[in-house]
Amino acid sequence: MTPAGEIDHHTGDDLKRALDEVIDAARPRVVLDMRQIGFMDSSGINILLTAHRAATDAGGWLRLAAPTEAVLRTLQLVGVDTVIDCHPTLDQALTG
Structure with a gap:
């Protein structure tokens, strides 16, 4: 998946719905390409953690790819980078 723009309380529902659809499969393997995300707030963090938990519970995984510097800093500040690959x-x- 390749979202673009910002992930915040205004736009997060779109990403959540898209992730829910993909993670609904058995043993979901999802790579979220973060190259086009310029900003992410706590809403985005919660969406990613919920999706990670759902994927793991279904026997799959969620990986984040190429987060921008600003997004990576947010992920690191709250420790998400230690929970989600x-x-x-x-x-x-993609190769894990």
């Missing part, structure tokens, strides 16, 4: 490139996220 974060990769510097899309290729690395």
Whole structure:
């Protein structure tokens, strides 16, 4: 998946719905390409953590690829990068 723009309380529902659809499959394997996300607030963090938990519970995984500097800093500040696999490139996220 490749979202673009911002992930915040105004736009987060769109990402949540898209992730819910993909994670609804058995053993979901989802890579979220973060290259086009310029900003993410706590709403985005909660969406990612919920999706990660749902994917893990279903026997799959969620990986984040190529987060922008601003988004990576947010992920690191709250420790999400220690919970959800974060990769510097899309290729690395796809190959695990």
